[in-house]
Amino acid sequence: MAPVTSTRRLLAGWGQTSPTVAEFVAATSESDVRATVEDAGPRGVLARGLGRSYGDSAQNGGGTVLDMTGLSRILSIDATTGEVTAEAGVSLDTLVRVLLPLGLFVPVLPGTRQVTLGGAIAADIHGKNHHVEGSFGNHVAAMDLLLADGSVRSLTPQTEPELFWATVGGMGLTGVVLRATLVAKPVESAYFLVDTERTRDLDDLMARLQANDDEYTYSVAWIDLVARGASTGRAVLTRGWSARADQLPRRLRSRPLHFAPRTRLTAPALFPSGLLNKATIAAFNEAFYRRAPREERGAVQGIGQFFHPLDAVANWNRVYGPRGFLQYQFVMPFGAEDAMRTAVERLSAAGTASFLAVLKRFGPGNPGLLSFPTPGWTLALDIPVTPELGRLLDDLDDLVLSAGGRLYLAKDSRTTAEALHRMYPRIDEWRRVRDRVDPHRVFTSDQAKRLSL
Amino acid sequence: MMDAVGDVQRVLVLGGTSEIGLAVLRRLAGRRRPAAVLAGRPTDRLDAVAAELRAEGHDVDLVHFDAEDRRTWAPAVEKAFAGGDVDVVVVAFGILGDAERAWQDPDDAAALATVNYTAPVTMGVDVAARLRTQGHGALVVLSSVAGQRPRRSNFAYGSTKAGLDAFYTGLREALRPEGIRVVVVRPGFVRTKMTQGMPAAPLAVDADRVAEAAVSGLRSGREVVWAPPPMRYVAFVLRLLPAPLFRRLPV
Numbered sequence: 147m148a149p150v151t152s153t154r155r156l157l158a159g160w161g162q163t164s165p166t167v168a169e170f171v172a173a174t175s176e177s178d179v180r181a182t183v184e185d186a187g188p189r190g191v192l193a194r195g196l197g198r199s200y201g202d203s204a205q206n207g208g209g210t211v212l213d214m215t216g217l218s219r220i221l222s223i224d225a226t227t228g229e230v231t232a233e234a235g236v237s238l239d240t241l242v243r244v245l246l247p248l249g250l251f252v253p254v255l256p257g258t259r260q261v262t263l264g265g266a267i268a269a270d271i272h273g274k275n276h277h278v279e280g281s282f283g284n285h286v287a288a289m290d291l292l293l294a295d296g297s298v299r300s301l302t303p304q305t306e307p308e309l310f311w312a313t314v315g316g317m318g319l320t321g322v323v324l325r326a327t328l329v330a331k332p333v334e335s336a337y338f339l340v341d342t343e344r345t346r347d348l349d350d351l352m353a354r355l356q357a358n359d360d361e362y363t364y365s366v367a368w369i370d371l372v373a374r375g376a377s378t379g380r381a382v383l384t385r386g387w388s389a390r391a392d393q394l395p396r397r398l399r400s401r402p403l404h405f406a407p408r409t410r411l412t413a414p415a416l417f418p419s420g421l422l423n424k425a426t427i428a429a430f431n432e433a434f435y436r437r438a439p440r441e442e443r444g445a446v447q448g449i450g451q452f453f454h455p456l457d458a459v460a461n462w463n464r465v466y467g468p469r470g471f472l473q474y475q476f477v478m479p480f481g482a483e484d485a486m487r488t489a490v491e492r493l494s495a496a497g498t499a500s501f502l503a504v505l506k507r508f509g510p511g512n513p514g515l516l517s518f519p520t521p522g523w524t525l526a527l528d529i530p531v532t533p534e535l536g537r538l539l540d541d542l543d544d545l546v547l548s549a550g551g552r553l554y555l556a557k558d559s560r561t562t563a564e565a566l567h568r569m570y571p572r573i574d575e576w577r578r579v580r581d582r583v584d585p586h587r588v589f590t591s592d593q594a595k596r597l598s599l
Numbered sequence: 600m601m602d603a604v605g606d607v608q609r610v611l612v613l614g615g616t617s618e619i620g621l622a623v624l625r626r627l628a629g630r631r632r633p634a635a636v637l638a639g640r641p642t643d644r645l646d647a648v649a650a651e652l653r654a655e656g657h658d659v660d661l662v663h664f665d666a667e668d669r670r671t672w673a674p675a676v677e678k679a680f681a682g683g684d685v686d687v688v689v690v691a692f693g694i695l696g697d698a699e700r701a702w703q704d705p706d707d708a709a710a711l712a713t714v715n716y717t718a719p720v721t722m723g724v725d726v727a728a729r730l731r732t733q734g735h736g737a738l739v740v741l742s743s744v745a746g747q748r749p750r751r752s753n754f755a756y757g758s759t760k761a762g763l764d765a766f767y768t769g770l771r772e773a774l775r776p777e778g779i780r781v782v783v784v785r786p787g788f789v790r791t792k793m794t795q796g797m798p799a800a801p802l803a804v805d806a807d808r809v810a811e812a813a814v815s816g817l818r819s820g821r822e823v824v825w826a827p828p829p830m831r832y833v834a835f836v837l838r839l840l841p842a843p844l845f846r847r848l849p850v
Contacts, residue, residue, distance in 0.1 A: 537629065
């Protein structure tokens with residue numbers, strides 16, 4: 147077999163914070179993947195998709211990183227069952243575009259469509275519908291996993307539940323997902339009916355979510371973390387459903403499944419970091435809150451507007467400047483509302499400038515051993531890196547731990563192995579499965595080393 | 600790997616009893632306790648420092664080398680990296696020497712050049728190769744304002760620091776595409792045991808101030824760090840002064 151060519155490349159997560167150099171191999175076939183895994187040196191190998199995990203999950207300093215985006219064919223679609231089988235490097239953006247005309251929709255969409263199928267499984271991503279429809283792994287019917295010894299195992303939750311649920315949320319450390327079958331859900335249109343409410347403060351927000359969140363398929367709240375005092379935690383809550391064709395206004399009814407996202411703008415490579423400061427962020431947050439209607443029912447929104455406002459700007463991560471930013475996301479169980487309030491108050495008080503902090507209610511988790519979502523409240527926010535940030539977040543980790551919560555691996559870029567292991571009680575179970583299929587830790591990442599996964 | 604907020608997991612201090620080197624380690628630690636590899640001569644002082652750091656909660660490995668004995672350099676670097684990835688390497692060893700003997704006694708001059716230049720350059724080459732292999736890492740090297748424009752009073756020392764500074768400034772450029780950072784730290788007069796008994800020069804600082812500047816430079820991506828920061832302007836002026844004027848300065 148011809149050797150697969152590689153280049154040394156500096157790779158970072160979406161937050162741009164801790165780049166490391168690896169041998170970068172652009173795989174275009176299963177045999178490329180197998181050859182790369184078999185040739186992996188002592189520093190191991192990891193599959194990488196579109197690089198949207200924020201921290202160091204998809205980098206492997208000194209080792210090999212497999213670029214999976216060249217394996218992006220859609221292999222089969224069954225329009226009646228909704229089962230779509232595709233190679234792991236296909237993006238959810240492509241899947242949305244291909245499936246919509248058939249009246250099918252990707253069952254779980256995160257805050258961007260620019261993630262791959264393999265990455266979505268590895269991080270067991272979630273979206274606005276988690277509280278009723280679960281996370282990505284819940285909708286995967288089967289996958290082919292290339293193991294450390296080069297063999298390929300076909301996994302389904304029925305036939306190989308252990309390895310399947312160690313791979314869902316397993317951050318690519320059990321093997322390389324080559325192909326997967328996703329069960330898409332039927333939709334009548336590419337639009338959503340959206341209810342918008344402004345809430346006075348955090349208590350008001352959580353009360354509204356507790357009251358009737360389950361009536362909506364999709365639900366998320368944007369919190370203004372700049373607001374202090376009585377308004378601490380004020381939010382804009384948007385919730386909705388996929389629209390039926392007969393619910394659309396007349397002008398959209400002729401092509402209900404039409405989807406044409408706008409041409410993407412690109413943020414400049416050297417965004418002056420001074421533009422993003424407390425004043426501009428406070429102004430942005432104020433405007434975002436004021437612009438939202440106090441209460442609005444049944445507005446019709448497209449996919450981009452409802453799910454992915456930031457996808458319209460490519461490389462929006464650059465606006466945080468060369469020092470980068472991180473995203474902090476945790477979940478705390480129901481009943482820990484006081485701890486959640488404390489967290490929001492601390493973040494507001496610290497004046498950590500943040501765009502778009504979002505709060506959401508999670509529903510039941512799935513059997514994924516390292517899967518993040520568990521029933522409770524999840525808060526996610528972008529924070530530009532500043533000198534005192536490490537200490538603030540270490541303190542928040544303690545708060546999350548004592549509330550029985552956890553951090554999201556796909557976002558983490560700075561917690562400790564000790565804290566992470568305490569947050570994931572099934573991690574030893576996961577390690578046993580991993581050690582069985584990859585005893586020599588061929589699959590590894592900077593994050594895996596940092597957190598002793 | 601240095602994480603998103605600048606916390607590290609394993610630090611190598613070449614010159615394991617250096618006050619500035621240890622201050623850098625402690626500044627890097629913050630609330631966490633990275634593992635420390637202390638490299639130095641096998642002395643009671645090194646053992647005492649190790650015990651102190653262990654009491655503070657650090658895992659400590661000791662690696663022995665003698666800056667005057669070339670045969671010990673490469674094995675020390677090898678051993679330091681054998682225990683795992685090193686996130687930050689602090690090059691902190693050096694001697695002041697006897698300024699007058701150092702320009703009159705060939706053995707003194709050679710020893711000063713070996714300890715302050717040849718050893719850190721040779722070890723720097725080894726360290727750089729290992730950082731490239733692991734695909735990440737940073738070097739913090741203790742240069743000196745004395746190397747900016749060597750003065751009559753200690754030009755032999757100044758010349759070693761000038762050479763060291765030039766080497767690591769170049770190494771910084773060579774390693775840049777590899778994502779490996781080199782921070783050159785240029786302190787002025789630092790109150791340490793090395794300078795004990797000497798009259799403190801203007802803008803004198805203590806080791807912790809140097810460490811604070813070095814670590815904040817490391818975290819914010821600066822390439823050269825002056826301690827105290829105004830020292831850069833002093834050095835700038837000193838470099839520009841014509842020799843007849845420079846020689847009359849009382850510093």
